[in-house]
Amino acid sequence: MKKFALIALASMAVSFSSVAQESPLTQEMKDHAVKIGEAAYKSNLTKDLITSLTTEVGHRLAGTANDKKGREWAMRKMREMGFDRVWEEPVDFPLWHRGSASLEMTAPFEHDLHIVALGTSIGTPEGGLTAEVVQFDEYKDLVEAEPNSLDGKIAYVSLRMAKTGLKGYGYAGQARRMGSVAAAKAGASAIIIRSIGTDDNRTPHTGSMNYEDGVTKIPAAALSNPDADLLDNALKYGEPVTLKLEMSSHSHDPVVTYNVLGEITGSEDPEKAVLIGAHLDSWDLGTGALDDGTGVSIVMSAAKHILDGGKRPKRSVRVILFAAEEEGLIGAREYVRAHKEDHKDFDNILLGAEWDSGTGRIINFAPGVGPTSLSVAREIGYVLAPYGVATLMTNTAKGQSDMSLLGNAGMPAVNLGMEPTNYFDFHHTANDTLDKVDMDAITHNAAIYAMFSYMAADVDVDFTK
Template sequence: MAIGANSAVAGPDADTLAQIREHALSGNLAFELVESLTTEVGPRLAGSEGDARAQDWAEARMKSLGFDKVWREPVEIPHWKRRHERATVLGEYAQSLHISALGHSIGTGGPIAAEVVELADLAALKAIEDDRLNGKIVFVNHRMTRAINGAGYSIAGDIRSQGPSEAAKRGAIAFVMRSAGTDSHRFPHTGNTKRLEGVHVIPSAALSNPDAEQLHRLLKRKPDLQLQLDIDVGFDGTTTTHNVIGEISGRVPGSGIVVLGAHLDSWDNGTGAVDDGAGIAITMAAAAKLIERGQRPRRSIRMIAFAAEEVGLLGAKAYAKDNAQLMERHVVGMESDFGAGSIYAIQTSARGTALDALQPLFDALAPLDIAFAEGGYGPGPDILPMRDDGVPWFALKQNGIDYFDVHHTADDTLDKIVPQALPQQVAAYALATWFMADSQIELRAPADL
């Protein structure tokens, strides 16, 4: 359908928003897209062959859905590979444990073995000032709590990102942690760790939650228990991946850019259905539903399939840097990166009169059982670099009560998505996107505030 012109007002009227909502609820393009991505491409670790095929997939899909422009922007990344990972309890209780190396870990260079020191959390690790960890394997056994908004992930994520370096500072030869997950299956949760400048890097891995319990019980029986690790992972130079961008061109040049998106890469153990194939499908379908209506928005809309999110938001950082001259024209950013659960709230950086101007949007979202919620920690992770450059944001909050059951595991597969839940999310993103794109509303705080 050809895109034509329509009249501009401060914001779209209620009838237009209702039409957008009902059209976006029709069919299930989002499920078709996530089924295609996870079946035809599968795992998409940044820099891998699967990642390259995912970029081809995204570009081809955007073109077929009718975006005015589709292009790629290069992102240079360190190329990290996983080959194998094994953990074995030695001695009278000998047995294998299920582990997954953390992203950007180094390998062990063959099997290594040492006594295990169990600690309750990151604070307990940071409190150690003597040499009791010297030559040992540190085991942090913190149980992540379940919450609709995933609040427990902040603590568990800090353990994953900071724990290896804190253990290395204190002389440990390796680091293992209870998975940052809420399930009770023998699927360890991977995820990226950080390297602190000037700190020796040590091998690091996550135990599945049942295996963390098993190791805890074994250490009760034998405090000097030894664990053998054989982890073959590491860097293989640098490589180039890409942000894939599709644009619906606005009818008023220079009037602004509305960004919605998700990250295209995934970890290598599952097929990245929940994290973040669902987000790619939801936001791509939302943009496609707007194209289908045949009306051109005042401002341009960019759907961005961000690269290399899992390994440090590298695509998002590159986008903000490469488009620095355009950041003032980015009127709002939003990202779907919390699985496939229904949206229950919208949060925003807008305040004062800017927030008041959003009331018609909140009214249009209400029939979808989405309410405005004060506060909020911020937008999706790939919007953070833009936010730091002053770009306002929306956060469409999904029900993530079971999100961390499969997050970063081999169990992140298409069957975990409930197809009937997706149209509601497509409609929400379509409404939020069109409301800002076909308006003159500004969400940035005045410079004198």
């Protein structure tokens, strides 16, 4: 009995080791990925790209002349770096003009308050609107406001974003994304929110907002954190507080912008591709360094490192720089539509990953692939372990930011998680500038992107399975 068990164990060991030897991720692939990564750590390319983008172009508000400059910059750089193919794909969207925005407290005290218009907001009537402000602690309280209870008033949501990274952002951000609809349903003539940000500067944070068909559109703006504190204090006196809001923001008929793509063409099956992405557009207040100049530089640099490695992966590595992410993932939505419905080549995407997380160092690798390819996805992750990247034992990644729309449409994905940073001190503000970028961290991130995307494009495995 004992002998039998030993024989069974021995034969299991043989079959396990033969399975391990047959892994489609060969030692040669891993060694080549490490060679690419080691070279990437020694390169200044990622740093040079983000410095060039923020200096030569600056902000890239979708549809503006700067947006066009940004696309021309990206295509020129990718061609200069020797990408095999560089092209654009059109995206329609309504151009938005920020215009001017001002807010005064007129009673019971007088102050000029620092605000910015939320992206895609309408403006006020000319000459502005003056109204009493009604405070809500958070978005869910505003949702409960009775119809007509805010007639002729300005709604104000005072919740301060918790310093808990994306979780805090997601929760507090509800007021920004949906507050205008809730406020308008209760009759408000405008909405002011405390900035969705973790700083204590008089630099308010812009960001996307939404209107709903059938609900009156009202102007929406964000107040800087210190100014929100001031308003909170004024409200504590229990007397009516009145504000005068004046904004000239407005939208136009649809214009065309473009997703920009660049490819390192695969040696055997070039139609199939690993997609590494970022968004090229930015808000217009800063220079779009953290959001998302870092991502643009990281993915362009990663592809160039693969090219410089001297050996093409079997399938292509495609860089995608999405358009009009900030206004609501518009470029990504169009990409899914065009490639699922028009070109019907969506299934050729092997795996996708985006960087839209500012300047933090990548510390984990989270796959979202089919059950039989999961072991290979994890093996790819294990190659990154010596570089401080842990492979998470989950298999739920759908892709981040723009790429989440592709992940939800069926694309296998990888999410790269980062160390905690002070990203939300600067996010969507005039302070989103190059000095906030940790150059060592983005160089590390480009090396990680280069290694995993090379392996994913070279290995013979279907990540949907």
